[in-house]
Amino acid sequence: MKRRTWQRTAVQEALASRDDFVSAQTLHAALREGGSPIGLATVYRALADLAEEGDADSLQAEGESLYRACVSAGHHHHLICRSCGRTVEIEADDIESWAAGVAAQHGFRDPQHVVDVFGTCEACARR
Secondary structure: OOOOOHHHHHHHHHHHOOOEOEEHHHHHHHHHHOOOOOOHHHHHHHHHHHHHOOOEEEEEEOOEEEEEEOOOOOOOEEEEEOOOOEEEEEOOHHHHHHHHHHHHHOOOOOOOOOOEEEEOOHHHHHO
16 A cells, blocks of 8 residues: 555545546646645556555546546446446446356456446436
8 A cells, every 4th residue: 555645635535526537637637726736647646546456446438547436345337427427336246247257158267357337327318
């Protein structure tokens, strides 16, 4: 575990205040707007460390890493609104069985996977 610094704490708190995935640049801008002198490189490092330790989820969207504070302990998946970015963590045992079955069918062992389901949330669909 990395050392707790004020910068890391600021990044973790800023990330926890959101319910969507966010880029390092967007989080950095929000921190700066709030008066923080934190640097962009520090935000990138803190987010990477949080993701590595399981305190943040990360995904790739259009070639960019996006991050979200991790709510669930352990392996989980996400429903993500393509419009507003709202994210819901889901447990999905069927996905685990499917991944293991497909891996075994092709002779692979110890399968690991990332599954994120994108759609449109109810609020955005009503607009």
